Amino acid sequence: MEAFRAEVGSSGPVCIRGGGTRWSLGGDVGAEVRVVHAPSGIDSHDPAEMTVTVWAGTTLTALAETLAEKRQEVGLDGPPGSTVGGSLAVGWNSIRRRRTGTARDALLQAECVGSDGQIFKAGGPTVKNASGYELCRLLVGSLGTLALTGRVILRTRPMPESSLWLRGSMTPTEVERSCYRPSSILWDGDHSHVCLEGYGVDVEQEASDLVEHGMTEVDGPPNLPPDRHRWSGELPKGAVLDVAIGVVHCNGSGAVPEVDPTVKVIAGRLKANFDPKGRLNPGRDPYMVSE
Ligand SMILES: Cc1cc2nc3c(=O)[nH]c(=O)nc-3n(C[C@H](O)[C@H](O)[C@H](O)COP(=O)(O)OP(=O)(O)OC[C@H]3O[C@@H](n4cnc5c(N)ncnc54)[C@H](O)[C@@H]3O)c2cc1C
Incomplete structure (x- = not known):
């Protein structure tokens, strides 16, 4: 150090x-x-x-x-x-x-x-x-x-013993109902993408239930666009929603959410205490990030 x-x-x-x-x-x-x-x-x-x-x-x-x-x-x-x-x-x-x-x-x-x-x-x-x-x-x-x-x-x-991705036209809600704590559920506007992980027998069992509902095994998650913003109820074309955490993967970061003025005051005090001279990463503002 x-x-x-x-x-x-x-x-x-x-x-x-x-x-x-x-x-x-x-x-x-x-x-x-x-x-x-x-x-x-x-x-x-x-x-x-x-x-x-x-x-x-x-x-x-x-x-x-x-x-x-x-x-x-x-x-x-x-x-x-x-x-x-x-x-x-x-x-x-x-x-x-x-x-x-x-x-x-x-x-x-x-x-x-x-x-x-x-x-x-x-x-x-x-x-x-x-x-x-x-x-x-x-x-x-x-x-x-x-x-x-x-x-x-x-x-x-x-690390999980077994891990696999499936894709199909079940809705995220239907997928959620059919599985016990999937690692990920993504929605591209047309298809759900689900990641099942855990012990091999459990994953196989859950996967076979989903396959019966028309889901098919795929190599991995869909290509995720590089930017992120919070879910606001609309999915832009080409974007992918992470259903569990309400984050939209998209091109272009979208509007920066409004920050509660009280939070801004507290954040300002923290910055002033940690870095009174504004030396560290000047010009960066964590609140100018849309996710
Ligand atoms: C396509 C894409 C997909 C992504 N997917 C995921 C994901 O699934 N999960 C996830 O967690 N993240 C994801 N990310 C974000 C990813 O974690 C970050 O982009 C990456 O880890 C930043 O690391 P970096 O070394 O490139 O940082 P840099 O781009 O070099 O720096 C990013 C910021 O971190 C600061 N920083 C760097 N090192 C330090 C340090 N040692 N101490 C203090 N500050 C530091 C820099 O000053 C800068 O402000 C994704 C990003 C992209 C572009």
Whole structure:
């Protein structure tokens, strides 16, 4: 952490870049702002405790490969090149969220460099941790505006024994009624896409029930457009609705939702406390994001 702390320093505007897959989300940082990168690599994976300690610059792909050796995974997702730190800072949830949990739930502890150039730790290394404020949760989705994350401890989960996707003209409600907690239900306006995961026998049984209702097995989810916005009751052409979490995957991010003025005041106070000089990711605003 010391090298990362030294790189961030204690003065002047600074921004942190991961894989750059969501670089402009929440607004552009100026071209003249100094760019830093979090270190990468996996410190340790403790399968029995179901935790992994990983540097924030590690790609999700590299992390997934290591965890898969012990048939485990984390509830973070993103396109090739995405990093652990970037994925937490963006805080989007996986389309398999019903099984993997939210991005926020995945983070147990974060070691960060604050605006003053000092290292601080938030959260704890254990899954059961009930003391103090959950600062970790605040960092997820904050787009690197409160602190720059160097290393994290993530909660891992068992990989399902069996996993398959089906597609067909059943409505999401009909699919929901026929299955016990599917990992994902997506709706493209014409078809439902459902992901069943768990023990092989259970998945086969549920799949055969759906096949009887005209669903067919497919290789994976439909192609998801790159942007997201909250469900407002309409599905634009080419968009896909994540039924469980009410998020629409679409082209173009749509209108930014109105933020409650009280929330804005609290967010402003938090920013002023964490980063009084506005050093960290200047120009970024987590509230300018439509999801
Ligand atoms: C097509 C598409 C599909 C996606 N699907 C999913 C999905 O299913 N589930 C999901 O969770 N996410 C999804 N995402 C979002 C994805 O997780 C993020 O795009 C990605 O993980 C960001 O990582 P990055 O390394 O590319 O970050 P960057 O684009 O480099 O940075 C994104 C933001 O994070 C900040 N940041 C980066 N590293 C740090 C750090 N160490 N500390 C503090 N702030 C930091 C940056 O300053 C910037 O504000 C998807 C994105 C796309 C484009």
